[in-house]
Amino acid sequence: VWLRRCTHYLFIVVVAVNSTLLTINAGDYIFYTDWAWTSFVVFSISQTLMLVVGATYYLTFTRVPGTATYYALIMTVYTWIAKGAWFALGYPYDFIVTPVWLPSAMLLDLAYWATKKNKHSLILFGGVLCGMSLPLFNMVNLITVADPLETAFKYPRPTLPPYMTPIEPQVGKFYNSPVALGAGAGAVLACTFAALGCKLNTWTYRWMAA
Numbered sequence: 001v002w003l004r005r006c007t008h009y010l011f012i013v014v015v016a017v018n019s020t021l022l023t024i025n026a027g028d029y030i031f032y033t034d035w036a037w038t039s040f041v042v043f044s045i046s047q048t049l050m051l052v053v054g055a056t057y058y059l060t061f062t063r064v065p066g067t068a069t070y071y072a073l074i075m076t077v078y079t080w081i082a083k084g085a086w087f088a089l090g091y092p093y094d095f096i097v098t099p100v101w102l103p104s105a106m107l108l109d110l111a112y113w114a115t116k117k118n119k120h121s122l123i124l125f126g127g128v129l130c131g132m133s134l135p136l137f138n139m140v141n142l143i144t145v146a147d148p149l150e151t152a153f154k155y156p157r158p159t160l161p162p163y164m165t166p167i168e169p170q171v172g173k174f175y176n177s178p179v180a181l182g183a184g185a186g187a188v189l190a191c192t193f194a195a196l197g198c199k200l201n202t203w204t205y206r207w208m209a210a
Contacts, residue, residue: 007204008061012071015054017078037178040142044135044182045189051075051101052130052190055108056122056197061204065113072105100137104130108194123194131190135182 054075055068076099107129108122115121 004204007207011200011204012054012058012074015050015057018050021082040138040178041135041182041185044138044178045186047101047138048104048131048134048182048186048190049193051104051134052108052127053193053197053200055105055130056126056194057200059108059112059122060119060198060201063117065109065117068105068108068112069102072099072101075099075101100134100141103137104134107133119198123191123198127191127194128187130194131186131188132183135179135186138182139179 051072055071058071059065059068061067079099108126111126111129112118112122115125
C-alpha cells in the first residue's frame with residue numbers, strides 16, 4: 001500500500017511541476033511577442049494535456065469526484081510559488097500566464113460525477129469539455145495581463161541566445177482564431193490523454209500487485 005501511494009504522489013508531483021514549467025514558458029514575453037497566436041495555440045494545447053492526464057489519473061485513483069479540481073489546485077499553488085520566485089529575480093510578474101486550469105478541471109469532475117463514475121464517459125465527455133474550455137479561459141486570462149509588446153520594451157533582454165533571436169511576428173500563422181484552433185485540437189487530444197491517465201492508473205495497480 002505504501003509503495004503504491006508513494007508512486008501515486010510522485011506522479012502527481014512530476015506532472016504538476018512540468019505543468020508549472022509550461023505555464024512559465026507560456027508567459028515568456030519575448031517568445032510570445034514574436035510568435036503571438038502560434039505560441040498561444042501550442043501552449044494552450046500543452047497545458048490542456050498536462051492537466052487532463054494528471055487530473056484523470058488522480059480522479060480515477062481516488063474515485064472521488066472533486067479530486068480533478070484538487071489536482072488543478074495543486075498545479076495552481078506550484079505555479080504561484082514559481083511566479084513568486086521569478087518575480088524575485090526581476091521577471092515581469094504581470095505577464096507570466098496565471099493558472100486557468102480550475103474551471104476546466106471542474107468540468108472533468110462534473111463529467112465523472114454526472115455519469116456515475118463511468119470511465120469511458122469521463123474520457124469522452126470530460127476530455128472534450130476540458131479540451132474545448134481551456135483555450136477559452138486562457139484567452140480571457142491573456143486579455144487581463146499587460147501588453148506583451150510594452151512588457152518586452154520595459155524588460156529588454158540584451159543577451160538572447162541565437163535560437164531566441166526575435167524574428168518576424170507570426171500573427172495569423174494559424175489563421176485568425178487561435179481559440180477555435182486550440183479548442184478543436186484540444187478536444188481531440190484531451191480525450192487521448194484522458195484515456196492515458198486512466199491507463200496509467202491501471203498500470204500502477206497492476207505493477208504494485210505483481
